[in-house]
Amino acid sequence: MSATPPLLRIDGLGIDLPLDGEPRPIVHRADVVIPEGAAVALVGESGSGKSLTARAVLGLLPAGARLHGDVAFAGESVAGMAPERLRRFRAGEVAMVFQDPRAHINPARSVGDFLIEGLTLTRGVRAADAVRKVTGILREVGIADAERRMRQRPHELSGGLLQRVMIAAALAAEPRLLLADEPTTALDVTTQEEVMAIIAEAREARGLALLFITHDLELAAAVCDRIVVMYAGSTVEELPAGHLRERAAHPYTRALLSSRPSVFEAGADLRSIPGRPLSGFEVPDGCAFSDRCPRVRDRCRSERPAPSAAGDSTAACHFPYTAPAEEAGCHA
Amino acid sequence: MRLRFVLTRLSLLVVTVLVSSLAIYGAMFLTPGDPATLLVGGSRDPDPAVLAQIHREYHLDDPFIQGYLHWLGNCLQGDFGKSLVYRDSVAGLIGTRAADTLALVTYAAVIVLVTGTVIGTVAALRGGRTETLVTTLTAGAMAVPTFVMAVLLIWLFAVQLPWFPVYGSGEGFAGTLKHLTLPAVALALTWIGYVAQVTRTAVRAELRSEHVETARSRGVPEHAVIRRHVLYNASGPVLAVSGVGIAGVIATAAVAEQAFGTGGLGSLMIEAASKQDMAVVQAVSLIFVVVFVVINTTVDLVSAALDPRVAQKGAR
Numbered sequence: 319m320s321a322t323p324p325l326l327r328i329d330g331l332g333i334d335l336p337l338d339g340e341p342r343p344i345v346h347r348a349d350v351v352i353p354e355g356a357a358v359a360l361v362g363e364s365g366s367g368k369s370l371t372a373r374a375v376l377g378l379l380p381a382g383a384r385l386h387g388d389v390a391f392a393g394e395s396v397a398g399m400a401p402e403r404l405r406r407f408r409a410g411e412v413a414m415v416f417q418d419p420r421a422h423i424n425p426a427r428s429v430g431d432f433l434i435e436g437l438t439l440t441r442g443v444r445a446a447d448a449v450r451k452v453t454g455i456l457r458e459v460g461i462a463d464a465e466r467r468m469r470q471r472p473h474e475l476s477g478g479l480l481q482r483v484m485i486a487a488a489l490a491a492e493p494r495l496l497l498a499d500e501p502t503t504a505l506d507v508t509t510q511e512e513v514m515a516i517i518a519e520a521r522e523a524r525g526l527a528l529l530f531i532t533h534d535l536e537l538a539a540a541v542c543d544r545i546v547v548m549y550a551g552s553t554v555e556e557l558p559a560g561h562l563r564e565r566a567a568h569p570y571t572r573a574l575l576s577s578r579p580s581v582f583e584a585g586a587d588l589r590s591i592p593g594r595p596l597s598g599f600e601v602p603d604g605c606a607f608s609d610r611c612p613r614v615r616d617r618c619r620s621e622r623p624a625p626s627a628a629g630d631s632t633a634a635c636h637f638p639y640t641a642p643a644e645e646a647g648c649h650a
Numbered sequence: 651m652r653l654r655f656v657l658t659r660l661s662l663l664v665v666t667v668l669v670s671s672l673a674i675y676g677a678m679f680l681t682p683g684d685p686a687t688l689l690v691g692g693s694r695d696p697d698p699a700v701l702a703q704i705h706r707e708y709h710l711d712d713p714f715i716q717g718y719l720h721w722l723g724n725c726l727q728g729d730f731g732k733s734l735v736y737r738d739s740v741a742g743l744i745g746t747r748a749a750d751t752l753a754l755v756t757y758a759a760v761i762v763l764v765t766g767t768v769i770g771t772v773a774a775l776r777g778g779r780t781e782t783l784v785t786t787l788t789a790g791a792m793a794v795p796t797f798v799m800a801v802l803l804i805w806l807f808a809v810q811l812p813w814f815p816v817y818g819s820g821e822g823f824a825g826t827l828k829h830l831t832l833p834a835v836a837l838a839l840t841w842i843g844y845v846a847q848v849t850r851t852a853v854r855a856e857l858r859s860e861h862v863e864t865a866r867s868r869g870v871p872e873h874a875v876i877r878r879h880v881l882y883n884a885s886g887p888v889l890a891v892s893g894v895g896i897a898g899v900i901a902t903a904a905v906a907e908q909a910f911g912t913g914g915l916g917s918l919m920i921e922a923a924s925k926q927d928m929a930v931v932q933a934v935s936l937i938f939v940v941v942f943v944v945i946n947t948t949v950d951l952v953s954a955a956l957d958p959r960v961a962q963k964g965a966r
Binding site for chain 2: 329364378405409413416422423425435471487491
């Protein structure tokens with residue numbers, strides 16, 4: 319570990335949520351490191367705990383949640399922040415772009431109200447200055463008639479436009495880290511590309527670090543420097559995006575890769591991973607993936623694998639793949 | 651706000667009043683016998699000469715529509731005809747009592763709105779035991795009819811504890827306030843229940859909504875989150891139920907006026923109905939309908955001003 323701490327370090331994070339009055343582990347063990355200015359993708363199926371992990375970065379967990387491990391921003395523990403410090407942290411250092419802008423932007427207030435609120439209410443910026451600033455950012459994210467849009471209400475804007483508004487609101491806070499929680503999932507395909515391009519541009523222009531949460535491995539590899547794969551509440555593999563296709567070591571990562579339709583292999587059968595994804599609290603004593611894994615052995619069912627580093631990547635598996643993957647080579 | 655929405659609502663108001671006025675006027679002809687005997691009032695055999703005069707005055711021999719238009723035209727000019735029971739113009743009878751009813755209804759409405767929204771909001775924000783307590787008490791308040799509540803209040807606060815007068819409407823502002831407190835509380839309690847329950851549900855729903863999560867994720871101070879996002883967005887349903895609450899207070903005002911002998915339009919209508927004084931019943935009914943519809947329209951327009959999506963849905 320170097321002398322200066324990374325921008326974000328999620329270290330052995332566990333989250334228990336009360337379910338029927340009893341605390342149930344939803345996230346078991348999440349490890350993510352994001353250096354200043356880097357882009358990291360957190361990939362997993364629905365229910366794998368990736369969104370909850372991102373919310374833990376903001377200290378934005380549901381009531382009754384219990385936290386293990388640590389989330390540290392530039393060396394400072396988020397859980398240890400006093401309320402006022404946490405508010406300033408949310409207002410100026412981290413910003414989140416949510417999945418569904420239609421639900422996540424107050425439908426009863428004007429777009430302009432939403433945009434300037436982050437500046438006027440949290441930092442005491444004068445309304446006129448805030449308007450000038452967000453108008454500029456709206457143009458930057460490709461909204462030409464910014465003044466008119468500011469006066470409109472969210473229901474008058476399309477989903478893609480509204481997601482740009484959300485991104486503009488996040489950028490207006492001048493954060494050092496952008497959390498994007500499936501920012502394109504609620505949009506149609508052509509809009510998805512535009513929105514991803516806007517995020518990539520903004521990141522480049524501002525030197526922003528990005529935690530990109532998605533279920534789409536290939537999109538993650540295209541946008542980010544490093545990939546973290548999460549399954550049933552645990553991060554199972556961490557590797558450079560460029561190594562994803564050939565050097566993925568965890569059977570779950572390989573299974574995910576081969577269950578995606580490819581444009582280069584037209585006519586090939588679409589494979590699915592046998593079994594169903596587990597929620598964090600359903601996980602057995604051994605490896606969470608053991609029931610669905612083609613390489614499972616007795617040890618996998620009794621002993622949970624710890625993450626272990628090999629070269630540039632880390633995998634939590636007793637029997638990781640070591641040979642480079644050939645196309646579809648990972649299936650028995 | 652869309653102009654079309656405003657115009658639609660206003661024309662609906664006019665149509666509703668017209669249809670109800672038709673029903674109110676027509677009811678006179680649906681009762682068996684000569685409508686003129688109803689207008690004379692009482693059950694004794696009236697003088698044929700008087701009946702003939704009434705037929706002329708009320709245009710009872712004209713075709714129905716002509717008679718109706720004549721009656722409506724007079725009502726619009728403030729001439730509601732004459733009460734033969736009270737030997738006074740209906741407008742005069744109403745005028746003196748309308749002020750009493752207005753005072754009582756305003757008092758009760760203020761109690762309903764302030765208490766209902768405040769305890770509903772507090773219950774939703776505090777949660778836990780406070781919420782359970784408020785839910786239980788308001789459910790109880792909703793279940794007790796006004797006349798039972800009136801008897802209970804008289805027994806407790808006028809007989810056992812002689813804090814408030816049992817009867818009458820009092821002199822001057824302080825006297826009126828003192829005399830109207832028990833009837834206003836009796837009237838208000840049921841509707842406090844409704845307003846509190848709806849407020850609690852609406853505030854709860856907004857507290858859990860995604861856009862509130864967004865505001866918190868941006869470091870917006872909690873008091874601003876509550877005011878600008880939770881309460882502001884919850885105001886739609888709260889406003890709607892408040893309109894219903896005020897309308898309900900007006901509708902049940904007669905019960906409290908009778909029970910506490912405060913006098914007013916409600917008790918006038920009850921008396922008039924029992925004496926078969928049709929002219930008074932018609933006039934008071936029409937006034938109640940107009941007040942009802944005006945309140946509902948106002949609520950609709952204010953809701954639309956707060957949240958333009960309402961206007962868009964409504965105009966379609």
